[in-house]
Amino acid sequence: MNRIDALEAEADRRRANFAESLRKLKRKLTPLGLADAGLRKLDPHGQAMNAVGHSLRENPLPVMPLLLGLGWLALNVRKPAKRPRLKRGKGRSLIASQKKE
Template structure:
């Protein structure tokens, strides 16, 4: 094996290693992955999520208006936008009076 073949083989191994690491990182770099990572750093044992779930099970009524509002928002966002028509302005019809006509009226 020549030196060039060894270098090419090493480059292929490094490229494969890089692609494998990139495949593992890609899901973590999505918006949801980043949000999940931030929540895990803020609350590693997910105690806040569990406490929120328990509180909602004990008191579901305060969450009901929030859920209704979010549902309404989703429905409004999904509706197609209505075209807004500008009101038509009525114009007065004016006639152009030439200088000759002005003189004739005098």
């Protein structure tokens, strides 16, 4: 019986290792994970990102319009589109009311 318990424990351990490997692979294959891997290949020590971060801290003014524009876009995307109101007179068709305007 001891041999079967040892085999079951080994199977459980291998199953857990396999599941963890799958989780890691899944994280790496997301768009963000692929982008991160690509950036690490291009700049293994992260010097470019450090330089960009330092530059943005030293000169935040050029980034402000970009951030304001993105914020404005985000706010306008959430608003429903306004539909134009059509003017209709009593007993008149839409075409007739548009010709008079």
